Amino acid sequence: MDKKDTARGILLTLTGGSLWGFSGTCGQFLMQEKGITSDWLVPIRLLTAGILLLLICFFKEGKRIFEIWKQDKAGILIFGILGMSMCQYTYFTAIGASNAGTATVMQYIGPVLILIYLSLRHKRMPSLTELLAICLAVLGTFFLATHGNPGTMVLSDKALFWGLLSAVALAVYTVQPGEMLKRYGSAVVTAWGMLVGGGMLCGIFQPWQIPVSVDGQVMLGMATVVILGTVLAFSCYMEGIRCVGPKKGSLYASIEPVSATFFSVVWMKEGFCFMDLVGFACILSTIFLLAADKGGSRSEEI
Secondary structure: HHHHHHEEEEEHHHHHHHHHHEEEEEEEHHHHOOOOOOOHHHHHHHHHHHHHHHHHHHHHHOOOOOOHHOOHHHHHHHHHHHHHHHHHHHHHHHHOOOHHHHHHHHHHHHHHHHHHHHHHHHOHHHHOHHHHHHHHHHHHHHHHHHOHHHHOOOOOOHHHHHHHHHHHHHHHHHHOOHHHHHHHHHHHHHHHHHHHHHHHHHHHHHHHHHHOOOOOOHHHHHHHHHHHHHHHHHHHHHHHHHHHHHHHHHHHHHHHHHHHHHOOOOOOOOOHHHHHHHHHHHHHHHHHHHHHOHHHHOOOOO
């Protein structure tokens, strides 16, 4: 793998993860302060972002963007429905049932599922560095969620269910579109995935029938969620995993819980303690461990 591609992939996945964290906090603000539900927010977010990104792709690539429907119709439907829409809906529903930091931490069980899946698929044990990175990622999320005391992690059944389901969805949309990314590029795959997922959720929840009081803050919040937290974040992330592979890409993007917690503290005025900093350090250390890992890079990536 070219060093420039690797460095580019690391930067892109870090950027995508950071923007997701900020977007999650925006979602928390909209739901807690403005009374918006995920049934309204997620369909509007995905559909709007999908249309915008698809228009950008059309101006760049023309009719080529429709080739995916001739060769990979089933793949893009699976990605849009089971990956994109499932991940976003479960994530924001978990935020509504808890908060951005907790929901993001729960979602990042996903990288562990990815490493386990790829190890089983390629019939090999993870390298020692990968195992250490997995342990540190799990330990970091544990500290952020519980401050080191399992008894302090008080989650409702709803928050636990949707949080764990979002981890499964994270693994699906990271691993499943690998071949499509190579054929059509990350922007086209992401755009169609958003459009398919958003369209399906609109059909299910009919957000136009959900009463929402739209003011300037709601419009600004939704614009931020759509443009920065969806179009730009997903584009960065999907292109990043194309460069470095799903295993490392998903773990680099685990900066998202740090970002979500940081913006929650600065913006939503949620407090943090020493154990939060320990969690940050554990998660951030996985980035440097995987960047320096030589043995894991020899394994075949999806």
